[in-house]
Amino acid sequence: MGLSNEEVAARLNEIADLLDLLGERFKPEAYRRAARSIESLPEGLARFAERGALRTIPGVGEAIAGKVDELLRTGSLAYLEKLRADIPAGVLELMRLPGVGPKTARRFWTELGIEGTSALAEAIDAGRLEGVKGFAAKKIAQLRAATGRATSGPAPTSARRPIEQVWPIARSILDVLRGVPGVRQVEIAGSFRRAREDVGDLDVLATATAPAAVFDAFSALAAVQEVRLRGPTKETVVLTGGLQVDLRVVEPEAFGAALQYFTGSKDHNVRLRSLAREQGLKVNEYGVYRGEQRIAGATEEDVYGALGLAWIPPELREDRGEIAEAASGRLPRLVEPGDLAEEWHVHLPRDATERDAARLVAEAKRRAIGTVGVVVGVAEGGGWQPQLAAEVLTALQRSRGPGLRLPFAAETRGDPTGLVPADLLSSGAEYLIAVPEPLSSRDAAPPPLPVRLLAHFGGPPEVIGPALDRARAWGAAVEIGPGSDRLDSAAARTARLAGVPLAVPTGLARSPDDPIEAVALGFARRAGASRAEVANARDPGRPPRPAPKVRGPPRSGPPRR
């Protein structure tokens, strides 16, 4: 079993850190860029290596391709082993302390012989830092706090967390800040806006007539554990639970430029700025400049427009060719929130009542969802497990009224091919939702009912590949969204490119505040999916359903004028 993409990326990042400690200027960033690129690949590196295509990965040139190849073949890398031998592991640890970068870690190591976090703590206690150039009382206190935190567990801010966990936090921050008098615009930028699966921190941007009031409200958020820094335009806090949140208040003329800049990705921005340079322009977080003159900045549309580009949806800003597409008008029209018109996969609780059935129907009508597929039972190995009481099924049918379709579905665990329990066929189910656990790759008899959906699965490319083959053969869609039992955006992209339609869950049977629809829709957009590529979206030509009335971060649609 070879190394995963994540493992290879981790080793490249380690090389970058070690080269940083050696004072290298540009190599570390080159290794990090290659690592970022590899982390976001939609398929395994081994496939690239087989095709001899490692160097087609952005940021991977001759030298890194050779090192990746060595890692894939042997599981280790002589170059990395040499670096590890030269630099004590504890020095890397030091560099990861907040407020300690490569320069400081290197000084600890070479000037003071401090080779780890606990050695640093001892040195501080022994007063060895006093009188050393660059270390005054405040800095030493900061370091003492940092080493204390480090010894009682990993630094809380370092971990990225799933976007669906961060979503409710983001929503409550927006709710509070939008209520502050004088606030005009508030948006969350960063990887959250790009709908990345995992989010490291939140970047909040605002415009306001009285910035101080916004900062005060921000500092006073109930979840704030610590205010890390506060300046005239920027404040950083850490919430209980460790999530770091940055707030910047900018002037309205620069809001679009700031939103663009802080949404990233880094690689997207680097390419955008180099495009600007070719045109004799300069882009920064304040605007697009020709010489001293600002020619754009208030909206993102203006910023991209000033560079001759169409507005690029945040979910596509990963430097995967989107800038060239925006220049030539070839950007896809991504699926939008109002496009979802059907829900194929609803589970009601086992003890659901007629009232639950009525509530589901009412919610579908409120959200203008015209088809709701309810799972009536599970078929597994020739057995049949009903999921809902007969009265509930009757209540569903009775309360639906005109204009709502309520087909029943059966879930099949494992391969549905040749599976014909009599109960399944008499259950009223119209279609199957197949759960690959896994599916056999051989072709056999056709399933007893149409398979519309593959659901409750996710995982690495080698698990997803065979499932996608079966989905395509059956004409089934695959369910995407947050969690380990749905496909993430990289897998969704693979599916889309293989011609397999995507299914976006609407969270119809969940709490109205559940972010599953927004998150899954973000993944679909990240995968580059148009409405036609989402199986449960409305037909082309039909009007969009009215936007559901949910509180929270607006979807990142094109800027309105």
Add this chain to the structure above:
DNA sequence: GCCGTTTTCGGCCCGACTGTTTTCAGTCG
């Protein structure tokens, strides 16, 4: 170490904030 519709060499984003500074270095994003 990577990269190129002005380049196979010479660039590589850049501004805010902090702490220790008398004009700046380091870190961070």
